[in-house]
Amino acid sequence: MSKIIGMILAGGRVDELLTLTEKRPKAAVPVFGIYRFIDFVLSNMMHSKIENVGVLSQFRPYSLMKHIGTGEHWDFIGRKRGIRILPPYKGLRESDWYKGTADAVYQNLSFIDEFNPEYVLIAAADHIYHLNYQRVFDFHKEKKADVTVCFANPEKKYPWFGYGIIEKNGRLVDYQEKPEKPISDWVSMTVYIFRRDLLIDLLKKNALAGSHEFGRDIIAHLPGQYAVYGYKFYDYWSYARTIDMYYEANMELLKGKIKIDKWDICTNLVEGCALKDRVPARIEGRVINSYVSPGCIIKGKVINSILSPEVVIEKGAEVIDSIVFHNTIIKNGARLKRVICDKNCVIGEGVEIGFFGAHIPSKEFKELLNKGITILGKQTIVNPGVKIGANTVIYSEKIITENLIEPGSVIK
């Protein structure tokens, strides 16, 4: 598939993910124990035999650069294969920060030119799905399309999705970003195939405009003007734009709705320059309907939860309906319910988090946090005996010493 190259949109920082994206771009947010969001699109690229990929990254790209490394984990090393991180650079103009997804690609047209491809595949880095882009590419060629946009049909239709109306012959006749009411069941997956010459034209035109987002400023204007087709994808797709959606995607894994064991997702196992060969999970306590990563030591109880590597659950501790990232310790007798707990936290003995006030929304993020989910940022230390109400957000590196944190609190 040397005629096509991949461009991954990995720049964004999304405030709606609160502490999860406090110190990392969304593409680098951990998910399903050992992965990061970008692993899905990278693995899709790899399985689709797209051999040259550029990653457009702007917000705190370090963790992403470290994660992608040489690209060998996705088999991007070789004479004809490669992956390159494309951060913003200083150009002739005063400021060349990416002003949007379309601008990011526009500023890297020279990268695309290097490979002289006929087609460019553009995909976002923060969606969960397993798709062989080769099929989309075949569809694109069969339809003799100028542009193909991939659409999924998820259970929940959120207002911030982009919706498309696709005719029987596959033609995309209308596309609206964030419409007041969904105009169809089909939601953009932010996966596009463009004819390269057309892409260049469109981006050059867009560069003169005031706004530079692919969905709103380019795709929405294409129907009627060009041969734009909608590729319907019938499998699982999700997009964690908010904490609720992130949490939901994790719970869907536990409900068996996401067959990731069949997806062959690759990730980087070499972290911090040291190969992480972790001991298989040591289970001495009770584990029910949960994913447990290597290096975990479980002496307490884990129910309906997903644990990243090297999480320690001490005796008498209980983790229910929760997501716990790497190297966090839940001490003796501590209890967690509906908690997203970031890396390197220490939850003291007898602490209780998320057991009361689920109906009291967050004081600051009323719309975002009102379903009883509590989020602890990186390296939170919760002193023994502390009780923390639901819908609370604790930003990273805080030490919680108060006996009681009211539901809906925000600790910055």
Added chain:
Amino acid sequence: MKKEIIALLLAGGVGSRLSILARLRAKPAIPFGGIYRIIDFTMSNIANSNIDVVGVLTQYKPLSLMEHIDNGRPWDLFGKTRLVEILPPKTGEEVSDWYKGTSDAVYQNLGFIDDFSPDMTIILSGDHIYKMDYNELKSFHKKKDADVTISLIRVPMEQAHHFGIASLNKNGRIVEWEEKPRKPKSNLASMGIYIFNTKVLKSTLLESAKKGGIDFAKDVIPLLLNKKMRVFGYEFTGYWRDVGTIDAYWNCNMDLLRPESGLKIEEWNIRTNLFVRGEIGAKIPAYISKSAQVENSLISPGCIIEGRVKNSIISPGVIIEKGAKVYDSIIFHNVAIGKGAQLIKTIVDKNVKIGKGSTIGKGNLIPNKVLGLNLSTGITVIGKGAIIPEKMTIGKNCIISPGIDLSKKGLNKIESGSVF
């Protein structure tokens, strides 16, 4: 490239007492503890001791071992001045240059040692489970101004006849050495770890080879003592196990589940090769279902556990279906255990399929007909890729050969002690 010390790792062993586990691979390449291979322990000790040139001497079925060692990168032995080299036997001027024994293998690779002009050469074996900082051994060796230092460990007196046994004087110098003595005079057993001053190693190997010597314990050490060289014994007091028999292998794996055993794998920083073919796609975390019950076990990534697992070690990609029971067992990679199957004290090699409702490891405690006392404590071993049909019963101390498809044999019971 001049080095202070380099390591030679003897990894050629046939491991015949490990029966079918070692039929298709060298003993050091046998899987251990879910994700490791036996050689990882020595390789990690080397890396953790900052020794950065290693020759691995292979001979018997080296393919899986070579693939595993790869370019040494998993142990950080990859770079301009850091390396691991596989040293297989080679055809030279003589008719047959197979390695005839441990010292012969090193003798045939003196050229490799010369490339680094090391002051000291440490000889290691690839089939033991232990954690050791070789720097301590090296410091001892230097402090004693020794020509050779042998690492020793106290073993139960009744086992001493399996080992090379040393007697020390007050100063730690070895005054007597017996290889596998009938009546041991001490219980200080050789761990197969030697530090040699390289000059002494070369001259002694040349001399020993002339006399037909091929083995460190049988030929080289006695020669050194004869010549009144300064041979010292360093007593190691940590956890160390020779896993040369099925019993020892099983027990040592079970030590992973007994924190009091001293095998504290989480603290040992053991590294393995995660890049081996097909493994590069990181396996998903283990899934433990609602119906599962897991007690005191190690569960690797990629496993789906729906049945009951107790006191067992489960390698990556294993599927244990509902109602299945796996007790006191060691299950290698990608084994599928069907609904309601029962396994007790069973070692199951890779890619085995165990049919629904089958029972393995139950029956009378009759020693194995071929291995006798070497397989008499009730452990049954299922070879790589074997297929066990539904409702089959297999007794204790059985050996089921690799690749065999029992569903085509028209039987439903294999008595204890059988070899099939």
